[in-house]
């Protein structure tokens with residue numbers, strides 16, 4: 320495995336305070352790193368008693384691609400990963416690696432690296448021995464094994480911690496050992512199950528950037544499970560949003576954000592407002608906040624009451640003494656301020672406004688909220704008692 324000067328410099332930087340990690344661009348690829356494999360999940364179903372954990376899930380991942388699986392707790396993310404890894408079997412459907420069905424191949428022979436939701440290091444082994452473990456299983460000789468493990472630890476910025484045991488490492492360091500252990504076998508497929516969930520916000524962002532840089536450098540096909548939408552959108556080539564054992568939409572992050580296929584995706588990814596509206600013209604138009612705009616295609620709804628789904632940056636607000644809303648709160652976010660407005664005494668919306676324009680928008684101030692003349696996404700009208708909006 321090759322190292323280079325940038326890599327060494329990064330390791331030197333990372334050996335300082337606990338929690339500091341190498342710069343994302345630093346990791347060097349091992350010599351002879353293999354091309355990632357194509358991974359296909361074909362109509363996977365799996366039930367546990369009455370619980371249908373997977374319900375016909377299909378997904379094609381290209382070689383070297385990073386796909387994030389995003390979805391609420393219990394929607395089947397871990398089950399999908401465990402079936403791909405071979406730790407769990409499907410009731411129906413197949414997993415294809417480079418086009419070949421791997422159903423009959425045990426986990427240990429699937430050539431995959433996995434970082435589990437709880438990172439499960441061996442407590443009685445040093446960081447180095449943890450990383451070397453998979454190589455030992457693959458019968459790689461002692462000296463070579465130690466050397467490879469040391470290189471991997473160096474790559475994740477932990478050269479100085481090689482002799483420490485898990486209880487002597489911070490959560491972030493343990494995550495990086497788990498990652499190095501998964502990468503040590505140079506897998507053609509990397510499966511990461513919430514690998515960053517135990518970490519504080521800053522380390523989490525640094526480590527996800529490092530994972531992405533490594534993954535790109537090594538060309539490893541990666542399935543990355545998270546329930547953090549910001550994480551999913553920021554590191555993936557594509558994001559799959561799961562709900563109740565199925566994928567609702569798989570798309571590149573900007574498409575998922577701006578062209579959500581369903582109301583569930585729209586509200587799970589990013590913040591979304593619901594404004595009561597009225598569908599007209601055979602479902603082609605929607606009127607809300609006194610404006611009539613084209614209704615987003617593909618919803619085939621009949622004329623009548625609906626909710627218009629609109630992002631915080633998709634509404635306009637101006638100070639107006641006789642306006643339709645009252646400011647209830649404001650949150651400073653740097654260049655923009657998120658202003659909460661109660662419209663017509665019943666609908667609360669959040670609107671992102673350039674901070675410079677918000678001087679008059681203090682709680683209690685009267686404002687006019689308008690819908691810009693762009694096509695709007697509509698969803699069935701939500702009544703009291705329906706599930707609350709999940710996003711912030």
Ligand SMILES: Nc1ncnc2c1ncn2[C@@H]1O[C@H](COP(=O)(O)OP(=O)(O)OP(=O)(O)O)[C@@H](O)[C@H]1O
Pocket residue numbers: 367370371372390391392393394395396397398399436546
């Ligand atoms: N071994 C099992 N035995 C019984 N039920 C299970 C088992 N594994 C998973 N389940 C159930 O299957 C469903 C999906 O579980 P899974 O662990 O795949 O969800 P998840 O999307 O990973 O959730 P989380 O975000 O909380 O980790 C859940 O209802 C869970 O309780």
Ligand SMILES: [Mg+2]
Pocket residue numbers: 396397398436512
């Ligand atoms: Mg899980």
